[in-house]
Amino acid sequence: MANFYRLRQLDRAREAEMRPERGLTDRKNPFELYDDRDFKMRYRFTKHTALYLINILEEDLSRNTDRNNPLPVVVQVMTALRFYAVGSFQIMHGDEASISQPSVSRVIKKVSEAIARRKREFMRFPSTRDEFETTQQQFYEYCGFPGVIGAIDGTHVYIRSPGGEQALFFLNRKNRYSVNVQVVCDHAGKMTSIVARWPGSTHDSRIFSESSLKQQLEARAEGTGWLLGDSGYPCLPFLMTPILHPHPGPQMRYNNAHKRGRCVIERTFGRWKRRFPCLNDLRVKVDTTFTVIVACSVLWNISLTRGEQDIQELEPIDDAMPPDHLPPGLRDAVAGRLRREQIIEDHFTHP
Numbered sequence: 111m112a113n114f115y116r117l118r119q120l121d122r123a124r125e126a127e128m129r130p131e132r133g134l135t136d137r138k139n140p141f142e143l144y145d146d147r148d149f150k151m152r153y154r155f156t157k158h159t160a161l162y163l164i165n166i167l168e169e170d171l172s173r174n175t176d177r178n179n180p181l182p183v184v185v186q187v188m189t190a191l192r193f194y195a196v197g198s199f200q201i202m203h204g205d206e207a208s209i210s211q212p213s214v215s216r217v218i219k220k221v222s223e224a225i226a227r228r229k230r231e232f233m234r235f236p237s238t239r240d241e242f243e244t245t246q247q248q249f250y251e252y253c254g255f256p257g258v259i260g261a262i263d264g265t266h267v268y269i270r271s272p273g274g275e276q277a278l279f280f281l282n283r284k285n286r287y288s289v290n291v292q293v294v295c296d297h298a299g300k301m302t303s304i305v306a307r308w309p310g311s312t313h314d315s316r317i318f319s320e321s322s323l324k325q326q327l328e329a330r331a332e333g334t335g336w337l338l339g340d341s342g343y344p345c346l347p348f349l350m351t352p353i354l355h356p357h358p359g360p361q362m363r364y365n366n367a368h369k370r371g372r373c374v375i376e377r378t379f380g381r382w383k384r385r386f387p388c389l390n391d392l393r394v395k396v397d398t399t400f401t402v403i404v405a406c407s408v409l410w411n412i413s414l415t416r417g418e419q420d421i422q423e424l425e426p427i428d429d430a431m432p433p434d435h436l437p438p439g440l441r442d443a444v445a446g447r448l449r450r451e452q453i454i455e456d457h458f459t460h461p
Contacts, residue, residue, distance in 0.1 A: 140188055150421075153188065154195040154385050159416050163187055163409075170224035181209065181217065189214060190221035194406060197388025219398050225405035232411045235260070235294065235302040235323070242334045245296060252297040253371035255350075256457050259335035260294040260302055261375040262343070264314040267291055267306075267389050267403055272396045280396075282310030291403055292317045294337065297371075299378035300414050306403040314342040318349075336449075338372040345446035350453065363458040364450075382410050384421045 140149060141157055149157055164187045171183045189209070209217075236242045236259055249258035266288040271277050280287045288310030294303040308317050318324055318339075327337075327348040337349045345351045352369065356362045383389045386406045392399050 152195060153191045154421065155191065155413065155418060159412070159418060160188070160191065162416070163191070163412070166228070167221070167224050170227070171221065181213070185209070186217045186221055189217050193218050194386045194388050194402070194409070197386075197391060197393065215394070218394065219401065222398065222401045222405040225408050226401050229304075229404060229408055232408050232415070233301055233304065235326075236334075239334075246335050248297045249371055252374070253367055255338065255367040255371045256453065257335040258338055258350075258371055260296060260337050261372050262292065262294045262318070262337045262339045262349070263372070263375045263379070264290050264292050264317065264342075265379045265383075266310055267392060267399070269392045269396070269399055276309070276396075279309040279311050286310070289399060289403065290314070290317060292321065293375065293378070293407070294323065295375050295378045297374060298414065299374055299381060300411055301378070301407050304404060304407045306400050306407075315344060318343060338368055340372060345442035345450055347443070347445045347449045349446070350450055351442070351446075353450075360454045360458040363461070364454045367458070381420055382406070385410065385413065 140153065141160075144152065146157060149160075153160060155163070164184050167187055168183050171186050172180075193214070236245050242259055245259050246257050250256055266282055266286075268286055268288045269280065271287050272280055277287070280289070282288045282290070289306060290308045290310050290312050292303075292305040292308075292314065293301055295301050303323050305317055305321050305323075327334075330348070334348075336347070339349050339351055341351055341354060343349055343351055350368065352365050353361050356365045386409070388402065389406060392402060394402060
């Protein structure tokens with residue numbers, strides 16, 4: 111009997127020796143496998159920026175433990191970047207990295223949270239007088255509209271039905287499930303503010319009215335400037351909207367300059383979604399969806415800061431929402447109309 115148990119122990123020892131250790135599988139190294147062009151096509155960043163991201167996320171993603179041989183940080187970051195760049199089924203990304211689909215899901219969530227936590231580091235709305243004046247000057251040189259501190263708009267990030275009672279709230283005007291994301295950007299398309307937690311049925315004006323950004327603008331001193339928004343927003347002292355039926359002359363010149371300034375946010379949405387195609391159809395849980403959107407906005411700003419060239423691909427199918435109009439019961443503020451008339455008189459009276 112003793113010999114029998116001894117043989118069982120030897121058999122189990124041999125099986126353990128033959129079983130590969132987790133974390134030592136032969137994963138592909140994209141830094142060696144792809145040249146610079148193919149690497150950027152697959153991961154949306156150059157190798158230098160990808161290494162930069164791995165470096166700044168090292169502390170957040172590494173574990174001070176050897177238990178279960180956790181995935182190396184480089185594998186986690188590259189798996190998440192691949193998902194942002196493609197957004198297809200997670201099992202495909204798992205096959206590429208030799209990890210399971212549940213592991214891919216956890217990695218996407220963890221890496222996205224680590225990136226989103228750095229929002230304040232890479233996304234700043236003007237806060238000092240010098241920053242306001244610099245932003246206003248840059249916008250004036252860009253579009254000829256005075257006092258602009260940002261262009262604001264909403265974009266819909268399509269998602270899968272969240273199911274349950276809340277699903278109806280995510281159904282937008284095109285009968286597709288989405289998250290309505292509010293973004294403010296500067297003249298170069300760098301995002302300075304983002305709100306990514308409202309379901310697709312929510313009107314742009316409501317998102318703005320309940321945002322901390324509106325409260326900040328209301329509390330600021332006179333003369334800090336205004337945002338440029340479309341007709342889906344009310345005209346306020348700190349948010350200029352176009353004139354719906356302009357007369358030739360000053361009002362038309364005002365609208366033309368306003369359009370040039372506001373178009374920067376529309377182009378930014380196109381460039382953003384081209385760099386991160388996952389934003390065209392997110393296949394993750396709702397809570398993770400919000401985090402992924404914020405993470406992609408942080409990565410977008412990093413791409414601009416590091417001089418990453420735009421992704422040169424075909425434009426995505428234009429499935430943008432038609433311009434919103436003010437919902438019933440919501441009107442322009444008298445102070446907003448007076449401010450707009452004053453701007454037209456001071457800056458657009460003469461050609």
